[in-house]
Amino acid sequence: xxxxxxxxxxxxxxxxxxxxxxxxxxxxxxxxxxxxxxxxxxxxxxxxxxxxxxxxxxxxxxxxxxxxxxxxxxxxxxxxxxxxxxxxxxxxxxxxxxxxxxxxxxxxxxxxxxxxxxxxxxxxxxxxxxxxxxxxxxxxxxxxxxxxxxxxxxxxxxxxxxxxxxxxxxxxxxxxxxxxxxxxxxxxxxxxxxxxxxxxxxxxxxxxxxxxxxxxxxxxxxxxxxxxxxxxxxxxxxxxxxxxxxxxxxxxxxxxxxx
Amino acid sequence: xxxxxxxxxxxxxxxxxxxxxxxxxxxxxxxxxxxxxxxxxxxxxxxxxxxxxxxxxxxxxxxxxxxxxxxxxxxxxxxxxxxxxxxxxxxxxxxxxxxxxxxxxxxxxxxxxxxxxxxxxxx
Numbered sequence: 001x002x003x004x005x006x007x008x009x010x011x012x013x014x015x016x017x018x019x020x021x022x023x024x025x026x027x028x029x030x031x032x033x034x035x036x037x038x039x040x041x042x043x044x045x046x047x048x049x050x051x052x053x054x055x056x057x058x059x060x061x062x063x064x065x066x067x068x069x070x071x072x073x074x075x076x077x078x079x080x081x082x083x084x085x086x087x088x089x090x091x092x093x094x095x096x097x098x099x100x101x102x103x104x105x106x107x108x109x110x111x112x113x114x115x116x117x118x119x120x121x122x123x124x125x126x127x128x129x130x131x132x133x134x135x136x137x138x139x140x141x142x143x144x145x146x147x148x149x150x151x152x153x154x155x156x157x158x159x160x161x162x163x164x165x166x167x168x169x170x171x172x173x174x175x176x177x178x179x180x181x182x183x184x185x186x187x188x189x190x191x192x193x194x195x196x197x198x199x200x201x202x203x204x205x206x207x208x209x210x211x212x213x214x215x216x217x218x219x220x221x222x223x224x225x226x227x228x229x230x231x232x233x234x235x236x237x238x239x240x241x242x243x244x245x246x247x248x249x250x251x252x253x254x255x256x257x258x259x
Numbered sequence: 260x261x262x263x264x265x266x267x268x269x270x271x272x273x274x275x276x277x278x279x280x281x282x283x284x285x286x287x288x289x290x291x292x293x294x295x296x297x298x299x300x301x302x303x304x305x306x307x308x309x310x311x312x313x314x315x316x317x318x319x320x321x322x323x324x325x326x327x328x329x330x331x332x333x334x335x336x337x338x339x340x341x342x343x344x345x346x347x348x349x350x351x352x353x354x355x356x357x358x359x360x361x362x363x364x365x366x367x368x369x370x371x372x373x374x375x376x377x378x379x380x381x382x
Contacts, residue, residue: 036312037312037314037315037316038312038313038314038315039302039312041313042313075349075352075353078345078349079345079346079349081345082341082342082343082344082345082346082349083342083346084342085338085339085341085342085345086338086339086342086343086346087342088338089335089336089338089339089342090339091335092279093279093282093283093286094282095281095282095285095286096282096286124338127338128338129316130317130318131318131334131337132318132326132331132334132335132338133316133318133319133325133326133331136314136316137314137316137317138313138314192301192302196302196305197305198305199305206305209301209304209305210301213300213301220278220279220282223278224275224278224279227271227272227274227275227278228271228275230271231268231271231272231275232346234264234267234268235268235350238261238264238357239350239353239354239356239357240353
């Protein structure tokens, strides 16, 4: 009883945070991976930040519950966080003569659900914004939304859908992680173009211009990210079976885990 | 790790390295600049004028200029290092734990067999 009351309270809390997020989201059709410091107008910075709040809350409660249920799952959470740290620090050249880096958020999304990853992602983004002058504090909200909210949600969605359709687990993981990575950059393009619509063609034309910069570089990286996510999951499946069972990894295709 | 898994992992890692390394050979002489910087160029193109960011990174403000390239790569390495450290430490524990669990199971089943045999002997 106490448990359900607590859950209801959490839901209320998340819903309350979602209201301003929705209002802002619809009132301003504003949407942006790593956008550089000072490159988004103030209003957009705040809007994106607010939009991330409900996801932080949902993630916090979901993680707290998972950890309360079983403390031992912490090891998987630490792995997911560390994976993002490693993967997002690797700048990799692409066939089109530019460099970009991956996100690494797919693993956490598949294991813990997408909302939980928003918390892990924001740690990495803060690290990069403060120490590396990569991304930024003013654009933290927008970058969090693309890398730690939109990407993971798509990754998790694709994975869950593939499993439901009976696709093999490894293939599902690959597709989820790779498409989640791509989604992050698509959302970044959209976020930039909403702030900087073209004079001719507006947001759509502008989105295409930004996509033309990000997408070709990101395609091969998305494939690498998919591969690496599969590799670490094979390792975890081999050695961390008890913990994976605790977070419901093995029954997910039947029940479908909630956010 | 099972033999088949080990082979899959090796093949996948090899593939990842190939995808990452090939562009260097296919596009000789390309600068391989970051897409983040390319993004700012597009902003300027769309705006039709030089764009001045309205906020500079806090570290650059404190330093009064850009972070030196070598130091930036150092910090990126620190980030990778932290991540790899955590993963390696935890994986090490997990691998060792499975070894112990196996050993306990083996010991357990050995003991059960001995008990059975002892029962038979006393019959």
